[in-house]
Every structure is written in C-alpha cells, then in structure tokens.
Amino acid sequence: MFQVWAPWIVREAINHLQHGTTRAALARDAGLILLAVALQGLFLFLMRMTLIRSSRRMEYELRNDLYDHMQRLHASFYRRTRVGDLLSRTTNDLDAVRNFLGPGIMYFANTIVTFCFAVALMLRIDVRLTLLALVPLPILSLAVARLGGKIHHFYEAIQDRFGKMTAKAQETLAGIRVVKAYVEEEGEYHAFRAIHEDYTEQNRKMIQLWSAMMPLMGLLGGIASAVVLWVGGSAVVHGRISLGDLVAFQIYLSMLLWPMISLGWVSNLFQRGEASMARIRAIMDEPIEEDLEAPRLRRQERQRVPIELKNVGFKYPASDRFVLRGLNLSVTPGERVAIVGRTGAGKSTLLALLARLFDPTEGAVLVGGRDAREWTRADLRRVYGIVPQESFLFSDTIRANVAFGFDEHGAVPAAEGPLARAGLRSDLETFPRGLDTMIGERGITLSGGQKQRVALARALALERPVLLLDDAFASVDPGTEEEILQSLFEHRTRPTLLLATHRRSALLRVDRIVVLDEGRIVDTGTHADLIRRGGLYADLYHREEMVEELEAL
Amino acid sequence: MAAPWEAFGHEEEKVGAVYDHGLAKRLVRYLKPYRKEIFISVVLLFAISLLEVAGPYITKIAIDKFVRPLHGGAVPEVAVRGLITLSILYVFVLIVAFALRYWQTYTMSMVGQRAMQDLRLEIFKHVQTLTPGFFDTRPVGRILTRVTQDVSTLNELFAQGVVAVIGDIFLLAGIIGAMLFMNWKLALVVFTTVPLLVLATAIFRAKVRVSYRKVRTRLARINAYLQEHLQGVEVVKLFNVETKEFRGFDRANKDHYEAHLQNLFYYAVFFPAVEFIGAIALALILWYGGLGILEGTVTFGVVVAFLQYSERFYQPIRDLSEKYNVFQAAMVSSERIFDLLDTKPAVPEPAEVAAATGTKAGRLRGAVEFDHVWFAYKDGDFILRDISFKVAPGEKVALVGATGAGKSSVANLLTRFYEFQRGSIRIDGRDIRDIHGRALRRQIGLVLQDVFLFGGTVRDNLRFGARERSAEEAERALHEVGGGRMVGRLPNGLEEEVGERGVYFSMGERQLLAFARALHYDPSILILDEATSSVDVETERVIQEALRRLLEGRTSLVIAHRLSTILDADRILVMHRGELREQGTHEELLARRGIYARLYELQYQGQGAGAAENGDRAGAGGGNDDGREASGRSSEGSESPASAEPAAGSRGITSSPE
DSSP: OGGGHHHHHHHHHHHHHHHHHHHHHHHHHHHHHHHHHHHHHHHHHHHHHHHHHHHHHHHOOOHHHHHHHHHBBHHHHHHOOHHHHHHHHIIIIIHHHEEEEEEEEHHHHHHHHHHHHHHHHHHHHHHHHHHHHHHHHHHHHHHHHHHHHHHHHHHHHHHHHHHHHHHHHHHHHHHHHHHHHHHHHHHHHHHHHHHHHHHHHHHHHHHHHHHHHHHHHHHHHHHHHOOOOOOOOIHTTTTSSSSHHHHHHHHHHHHHHHHHHHHHHHHHHHHHHHHHHHHHHHHHTOOOOOOOOOOOOOOGGTSSOOOEEEEEEEEEOOOOOOSSSEEEEOOOOOEEEEEEOOOTTTTTHHHHHHSSSSSEEEEEETTEEGGGGEEEEEHHHHTTTESSOOOOSSSSSOOOHHHTOOOOTTOOOHHHHHHTTTHHHHHHHHSTTGGGGGGTSSSSOOOOHHHHHHHHHHTTTTTEEEEEEEEETTTTHHHHHHHHHHHTTTTTTOOOOEOOOOOOHHHHTSSSEEEETTTTTEEEEHHHHHHHHHHHHHHHHHHHHHHHHHHHH | OOOGGGGOOGGGGOOOOOOOOOHHHHHHHHHHGGGHHHHHHHHHHHHHHHHHHHHHHHHHHHIIIIIIIGGGGGHHHHHHHHHHHHHHHHHHHHHHHHOOOOOOHHHHHHHEEEEEEEHHHHHHHHHHSHHHHHHHOOOHHHHHHHIIIHHHHHHHHHHHHHHHHHHHHHHHHHHHHHHHOOHHHHHHHHHHHHHHHHHHHHHHHHHHHHHHHHHHHHHHHHHHHHHHHHHTTHHHTTTHHHHHHHHHHHHHHHHHHHHHHHHHHHHHHHHHHHHHHHHHHHHHIIIIIIHHHHHTSSSSHHHHHHHHHHHHHHHHHHHHHHHHHHHHHOOOOEEEEEEEHHOOOOOOOOOTTEEEEETTTOOOOOEEEEEEEEEESSSOOOOEEEEEEEEEEEEEEEEOOOOOSSHHHHHHHHTHHHOSSSEEEEEETTEGGOHHHHHHTTTEEEEOSOOOOSSSSSSHTTTTTTTSSOHHHHHHHHHHHHHHHHHHHSSTTGGOOOOOOGTTTTTHHHHHHHHHHHHOOOOOOEEEEOOOOOOOOHHHHHHHHHHHHTTTSSSSEEESSHHHHHHHEEEEEETTTTTEEEEEEEHHHHHHHHHHHHHIIITTTTTTTOSSSTGGGGGGGOOHHHHHHHHHHOOSSSSSOOOSSTTOOGGGGGTTOO
C-alpha cells in the first residue's frame, strides 16, 4: 500500500511546483517520499520474513516427514524403487512445492495488492486515461499466459531431449569397453552429436520464443506509456488533469508492468508445484511397516527365546516363484546352527524372514513361542544381532559405526571390546586416528574384510541373545576368521548363533547344520552325520575343502 | 559398493574465485568461432542502449515543449499535434528497440547453445579416449555431471555473461550521459546515491556468499545422509535405530533450515534497502530539481525525465552485481570440466601415430606372445606376475583359474585397456605398444560376460564396429551363429528396437547377438569371457554351436566357464594368483593332478545340474545371493556399473579388474 503512496506525493509535489511553492514544502514532500518508501520497505521486509520463512519451515517439516515415512516403508518397497528416484522427490520436487508456497504466493499477493491500489488511484486521476492505458496490460497478461503455455511445451521437449542426451552419454560411458573394443568411438560420437543437435534445435525454438517474450513486455508497457503521453499530455494541455497527475500516472503504469508479468510466472510455479506435490504424495501414501497391538516386552523376556519355523514358504511380492517352501526348523536358545546351500538356495531370505524384513507368504515364524507377527518389529529386532551379507557401513567414525545400534542419549558401551572380538584390534593401530577415524569417502577406505569385521563388531556390541550372521566372513582371511570364531563360540553369554556360511572352520564348530537347496531343507544333522550320508552337503563341503586348498596353494 | 554419497560429493561444495585468468582464457576459446555473432550482438546492444535512453528524453521534450508552455499561452491544437508526433516517434523507437533486442537476445542465446554443444562434444570425444581404468575409479554419474550440468552452467556464462555485462555498461553509460547532458548539477546530486547502492550491494553480496555457501554445504549433507540411509535402510531397520537416525536427519535438516533463514534475512533487508536508496534519489530529484524549477534553472521536463532515468538506472547496476554468481559458478564448473579434459589416457599411444598402420591395416596373422609380463592395477600390487606364453595363429586357448587369478587382466592387457609395467606383449612379433590402440583393437574381437547392447535396432547392434560392411552381411552373421530363429520371433525382425540395455532379450539371446556382432566384426584375434549364467539345454546347444563357428580359423583366448569349451580348446592355460601355473591339454593337465585337476573337479565336472557357481568366493562382498536376484534390484547402486572401489565388484571384466 505504501508502495502507491510515493508516486502520489510526487504528484502533489509537482502540482505544488506548478503553482509556485516554498522550499520548506519541497523539503517536506521529499521527506514524505522517504518516509513512504521506508514504511513500504518495512512491510516488504516483514512479508518476506513471514511468507518465505514459513515456506522454509514447511520445507523442513515436509522433508522430515518424508524421511521418517521413507525409513518406515517396507523392505519390499526398496526392492522395486530406485534410490535415485526417491532422492529426486526430496530435492527437486520438494523445491518445486516450496517455490510455489513461498515466492509463488508472495508474488501473487503482491500483484493483487499493487494492482488494486494502483488502479484505484489511477481511476481517481482520470477514468478515461486509465482505461486507455490499461488496454495493453490484459494483452500483456494474455500474451504471457499464451506464450507461457507454449514455453511450457517447449520446456518439456527440451527436458526430454536433455534426458535422451544424458542417456546416450551414460550408455556410451557404461559400455565404454565395448565401444573401444569395437573401435566405435566415432560412431558413438556421431550418434551423440545427432542427439545433441536435436537438443540444440529444441532449445533454438524456445529461444526464438523467449527472445521475443521479454522485449515484448517492454514494448507493450512502452506503448501504454506512449498512449499516456499522448492522451494524458493532451488532457494536461486542455487542463483536465495536472502535470503532476500525468507524472504519477506514468509511475503507476510502470509499477503495474511487473505484477502483470509475474502473474504468468506464478501460474507456472503453481503447475509445477502441483505436479511435484502429487509425486510426493504418492510416496506418503505407500504403506509403512505397522505392528499389531502388542505388549512391550521387557529385556528378560527377550533373553532366552527359542526360534521355530513352521511350514514356512515365501515368495517376493510380484513374483510367483517360491524362494522358500515348507521349511520346518526349531532352534533352542544357545544352539549354534549353520545354514548351508548353494548360491540362491534361500539362505539370506531365511535370515530376512527371521528379522521380519519380510513376512512369510505361508506358515509362520515363531519366536519365543509366539508368532513373529505378533511381536512389534522393534521388540523382535531387539532379539537379534545381525551381520548382513553386504556389510553396509555409514560414513562416520569407526566408533560411531560400532555404536550404531545404540541411542546416543543412552549408555553406549566402549567400542574396543566388540572390535577386538571381531578381530580388528591390530587393524585399529594402523588407522590414522584410531577409533575416531572416519570411514567412507571423507575418510579412509576399508578393505572388504575390514568392512565385514566392523559390521560384525557393530552386531556384537549389542550383546543380543541371537546372532544372525549372513556369510559374514567371506572376505576375512582364514587366520583371522579362526580367531573370531573362537571368541564368538566361547563368549560367556553363549548367544544362539545362526550362520549362513560355507566356510569349513565354522561348519566344524556348530552343533547342527541345515542344508538348504532350492528353498527347501534337504538335510540336517551334525557335520559328521552329513558327511557320512554323502548328499549335497558332502559335495558342498568337499568343494569348499578344495577351494580352501586352492587358496592355500 | 559405490560410496553412497558420491553423487553429492563434497566436490560440489567447492567455492571458487570469481575470475581466474587461465580458465577465462581457455573459456574464451570456445567463443572464438562465434566472433561475428558476438560483434553483432555488441553493436546491437549499443544501439539498444541509445534507444532505451531515448524514451525519457522524448518525455522531457513533450513536457517542456508542448505540455508545459501552455501556461505560457501556446495554442492547444499545436501542442496536441506535437504530442501526437512525439508519441508516434516514441512508439517507433519502442518497436525498433523491440526488434533489435529480439535479434540480440536470439543471437547471443544461440551462441551460448552452440558453444555449449561444441564443449559437450569435445568432452564426449575426449572421454572416449580414456581407458577403462579411468572409469573403474569414478562413478559414471560424476562424469555425466561434467557432460551435462557443468556445461549447462557455462551456457549461462556464454549466453548472459560477458556480453550482458557489456550491455549493462552501455546502458548505464547512456543514462549517465543523458542525465549529465540535460542537467549536470542535478545529475551529480543524484549520483551521490550510487556509492550507497554499491556499498549496500557489496555488503549484501559478501554476506549472501557466505550464507549461501552454508546453505549449499548443508543441503549436500542432507542429500548425502538421505542417499546413504535409503541405501542402507535395511541396516537401519535391522538395528532398530529409526528414531535415532531420524534425529540425525532432523539435525542436518534443521541446520539447512537455519542457514536459509540467515540467507533470507539478508534478502529481506537488501531489497527494501535498494528501494530506499532509490527513494533517496527520487527525493533528491524532487527537492533539488524543485529548487531548480523555482529558480528557473531546471525545467519540469528534466525533472520528469530524471524520475524515469533514476528508475532505469538501478536495473543495470543490480544486474551487474548478479553476474557475480554466474561468473563464480562458471569458474567452478569450468575448472572441473578442464580437469576432465586434461586427463590423459592412462595407456600412451605410440609416438608416430599409426598413419603407417591405420585402422585398416593388413590383416594380422594372430600370433600372440606374452613375454615376462608383470601387471598391477595399483602400484606394486601385482595381479599378473611374470606371465609368458605364446599362442600360434589360429590356435584356441582356454584360460582357466579361480576368480581373481588374473584371467581378465590378460584380456585387458591384450586390448590395451591397461598399461602393463614390465615385460612385453607381441602380436605377429610386433610389440603392441608400438601399435595404435584403435588399429590394434580393430583386429581384436572382444566378447564380454555381460553382453552390453546399445539402444537402437538389432541390426544397428550387429553392425557395431563394422558399419562399412553391408547390412546383409550382418544378417548373414546372425544366421551363421544360429540366431535366425530368434530374429524370426521378433515382430519387426532385425528392425526391432533393442530397448534399454537389451532388457527385452533373454541371456541366451543376448549372447547370440554378441557372437553375431563379433563374427560380423571379423577380428583376427578373439577374446571371449564366457558367460557363467546357465541357460536351458536347447539354448546351450545353440550357443556352443555358435561358439564353434565364431572361433573357427581365429586365434582365440577364451576365459572358459563351460566344460565343452575347455575340451574344445587346443591348449589350456591355468592361472593361479596371477601366475601361469600349468599348461597343456585337458588330459595332460588332469594327469598332473595339480591345480587344474582340482579346478576341474570344482568347476567343470558334473556341469549342467549345478550350473557354474564355482569359486565366487574371491569376489564375494558384491552380493549375488538369494533374494537379490529374485527381486531384480541391482545391488550396485543406481547408475554406475563401475563401482567406486575396483576391488569390490564381482562381475569380471565388464565392471572391474580382478
């Protein structure tokens, strides 16, 4: 509102000047302008601070909600969704939504207010002149809307070509060995060039339009002011309005130009924001892991839990092939069981079912005599210490990685113990900053074996009653493995051990071995039993013997 | 596994100088081809500035000559006629300005587009000269960023950078000139606000630069956190730490929010401050101009024109200060691009380029000799140790050994994908280091385990590398390897689109396509990394037949996974831990009861039922167990087949060194 005040003062001042005025009056007018603009500035400041700030706040909240939701989504969701797509939801789409809610709304409000007040004052000066001067403005808005639609269309075409160009570059880079081997660099270059030329051509179309659009605004706005000069000037000549009126009128007109343009821009922001919000909502609508009502379990209740599989069958969502079928198995507290089978036999899936990353398609997993589905996931997962096959570590210090399972506000045990049990004591000395060494890109790169051992220490630190180790020693050298197994099997709490493994040192130690083949248990027994029977296990074991022998050669 | 935060690595946080002479000089080279357009553009900008300056001046004349004198007793009709003339003149000026501005914007934007295309093509061409080793250690995504985003950033510099600065300066000079011309005293009074504006802008820029950097690093941190935690979401779940990890995310998110608030504050202060400085100018014009009017030294027209000029005066100054960001971003991007362009291929080409050899050199006989070759991907960590063997022209040699034994490295050296450290490799008695890589590879066919097909039709793929030969020949090659039936099944035959990476074809079909492609390429030496995937019996038979046809009459080195292939070989080389430990025929080697005998029992005997799942051991770590395959989710991250750590891959020659 204060924005339209200043030109009014200019009008007054000029009118005063025409009729002869005093220096004091002049100074007062000048001072009033400063005051008007200062007040206007104050309000602009406040508006920006509230509107934009709240849009940032919204962005913050929405991002938190998204993250929280995403980490509660089912494991199966992540098997069908690319992380890159999710990332673009939380970056690009979130940005688009915020741009609409923040700057979008701010400019929109600004436009409406400026328009109303400025036009009201213009009408007060001269109705006919106002109508004449405003004629080009709706044309301007219309032009922006029309061109805006076209520009949007071109924009999509450009994005599409850009995507094609990126895809081609990616293809060539990913297949660089084949390209080089077949001496096809030039062919690829020409293909890329053709795609890029198409991209440039689409850009050219856009530029053609765009180059016209901005100058067009100037042209239309200018024509309006030429009209004012002519009609308004004549009006002054005929004494219908004053010179001050004319000057103020020109200022109002230029003031209206930008809001009319920004209307088109805001509609664009709105469209994009809407599309992005729909994409974000699609994720928020994905079902999360929900637990049945279950009483919280006390720590003691989780201490000695037998595990039982009852006729368990499982297939991945959207697949008709059973990965596991008809599994029956019972593990008593403290028992050490190895699960053996060929690649793809279903060992990892079995361990994932125990921890309820997935629920069985048929049958049931009983933990502590109760169907695992009746536990809360949190309680159930507190039963296990897990070492997944892929030893995924976080880019943090070694200490933080070992303490990963602990709340930072609670008691966190020293990392040295678990690390020593995982056979990392001597490695630790070689790290530049010991336990506080960062790992990952900003720190040191661990070898495969070291990663596995840190992942093991992470699970051991929790001192859980049941340990699930999925091929946890694959990259660990035999000597170290021996050491680790020793401490693992002789640990005072004697946790239940479930090991998916094919390593001899482990097989010879366990109480019982379960042989999986194509999703079914084909045999169980002690090592000696199974070797005597001479089935798949004996075969696998024999192979393992040879592999280890070969490695030693 | 690729480091998960790769895509948002700290490289992106780098903040560079606004101007670096070396970089600028190199960048200017990309504009050189467009000297003419740029010259036109500058001339146009000059003309546009003059026209822009004309508007307020016309207003001044109108007021002083026609509107104002009325009070002095001029004839209204004359005044109105004069106003009409001036208005028409004004519209004419506007139209000309519009046309020139359109022309200028179009010309300069297209210069940007063209320069951008030139640069992209140059990068693309350059990247193709780099050796596969380069891609082992860098995620494809990062190189793609150079090709796409960084170049786009430079486009802004090309299209709106330097030339726009010149335009702003012209306009500014024009306005200053016009103001001085009309009334130099009033002009000087108005100019006293300029230092204020410059000061405000400088402070704002300095503040925003710092806070904006904070915003960017914090956003990068959020994204890195997100990417890592989404990739490791199962670990988060298994360890029950959703709440704790959420707190971690919230901290990063809040930091980002707060950085924005700080940034926002500067903006919220700056814009009104600039308005206020404008108001000071306005007040000065009214006051000082008004005094002038009272004294009779200034006309109304001048005051009005000054009011209009002062509005236009600030725009170029603000534009100029915004260019700062454009320049800074461009410097960072160009530095990265030039870093990439300056990367030399790791395998040097012979000095006098193979003009002598050419890519169409006479056909090699195909005698291969490894002579005490030592090779390490990483310094000192030798993967091949003292390897020596000879392959006679036309001989079929099978390479066997556990994963990590060095088989793929042999192939990598022979194709000059990697440089070896000691010894020499000769083909037909000639050291391969003296042959141009492309000429050499034109003679060597390579069939990888993972068949890589390119977008386009089946026919395009078959003709890959040998487009000089006819399409009919390509078709014949496909029939020769027994792919006729497969093509018959495709709705569009050879014109069928392959789809992204050949996803529409089965493993067996893709292998046949790869064989046909190699056959059509007709190399004198063939290197084949046999696929380990099991196929049905019928396909297996077709593939074996195709393989026999492909190897016929060619020197071949086969990294063998199939028993039939080994039995068909003239000789077997047994690799173990980077050394060539045994060689001979199947029977000879079995009789020695050494490594081969064990490998045979382990990997090849009884093949068919259990498929070839042999010693995946050494490559473990990269997951290929149970559920992962069934679910179809690749464990190797979203886009880079080559992982960040060469040692972790498990896909043989296509992804990473052994």
